[in-house]
Amino acid sequence: MSMRPWLILGSLLMAVSSQAQWLNYPTAGIPRLPNGKPNLAAPAPRNRDGKPDLSGVWDVLHNRPCPPEGCQDMWIPQEFLDIGWSLKGGLPYLPWAAEAVKQRMAENRLSDPNWKCLPTGIVRMYTTPLYRKIVQTPGLLVILNEREAMYRQIFTDGRPLPEDPQPSWTGYSTGKWQGDTLVVESSGFRDGTWLDANGSPLTESGKITERLRRVNFGTLEIEISVDDPKAYTKPWTVKLTQLLKPDTDLLDYYCVENEKDRPHLVGK
């Protein structure tokens, strides 16, 4: 059987030793039940400006059944493997993109930038089963990721997207509120980005729209629309769910540190 990505991720996580004190400082301002546990069904918090506050440490929704022997430490969601998992008929790949995905899976995902400890891009930042923290400030929202200490900036100060930004894994993002939904437009991506472990491509022509809505204290819904005419026959939209992780915090996670897997990735 081929090496599975979640095994690799799992082995990397082992680098975090468990002897020292865990980060268990109680998160301030969390509504709590009489027994002291967080009331995750409470209404979403709001900032002084009346807008919802998306701040918090977020985890993926674990929607992938565990194997009989039990869940992996790095319990990936369905969308980690296939971002179009929820779409009938799958993603509308252009022929070259369909061929690329087939090839990448046939090679056991050997060419996945993830294995080389490269940035994962903004979609995989959401589906990687490590925590991320949203920090919302006036004019700028930042997402801090455990994985590789990657961060992402979403400018909410009204600026337009640059016309021809330096292509990057993370792209350039601006956001504005539509009611209680933060609508984030992003472009400026680089060719060679993978949207999932199957290798669904994103190219320089890609534009991504995210609609973030905190439906209650403990749940964040993220609707992601990808419009990339170089890779897909039409735009497509998927919805991700993120769950609040209270009373904990981000830990260092460095893929490049003590990396032992790459020599063992042989493909087919």
Place this chain on the structure above:
Amino acid sequence: MTKTLASFMLAAAIGSAQWLDFPTPGVPRLPNGKPDLTAAAPKTPDGKPDFSGIWTTKAGYTGNIARDLKPGEVSFTPWAAELYKHRQETQGKDDPQAYCVLSGVPREHVVPYPFKILNATSGRTNMIVILYEALHSYRQIYMDGRKLPKDPNPTWMGYSVGHWDGDTLVVDSSGFVDNNWLDNGGHPGTESMKLTERFRRRDYGHIDLQFTIEDPKAYTKPWTVNLEFTATPDTDLIEYVCDENEKDLKHLVGK
């Protein structure tokens, strides 16, 4: 050489696409439109100095963070003296940064890449965040009054809590990794390191930083460094990916 490494990596930023030149909102400006870096330091709604913005450190400290100190002020323990000598003699070939592992604190203060300070004290996330362009890393400084954890998981950035001493932001940190490099020269930092930083925004354009290293495993007495950051408005951080197209590592042979 690590210096060569750093400059090589910078060259990965190609110049053909549009640069990030969006004018920073709220910057005081001279009649000619240029930022007035000598204007008064801005304040947050609660009256504290606002350190927000993009900053660049004073050049010259990347190789030796203690370059301004007199001989004897950095007093190594025997173990650390040996380690420092080894790192010098092997020309930094074991530098974690050469392996694309991030710089950590306080080394991030002396690398020649901009960083962004983000004031998130007004919302529910009561902290100050620093985003570093170098090796795309970040640091959280908790401002909610919590204490340092007694035995945190060791990390490159450590665990940081801040408080105000008048207009000075005082940040106490511990919980660092044991194989820290404080600069390209290889000044050691260990798990016993405690770092105290005092940030003062002197005017719009400048932060004076004084930090003290107390690390009894590596140094027989604390030592203190003064640095200056300059505001770098009307631009932004760009993506820095060390482990992409990395060509240097195999050429780092040391002695």
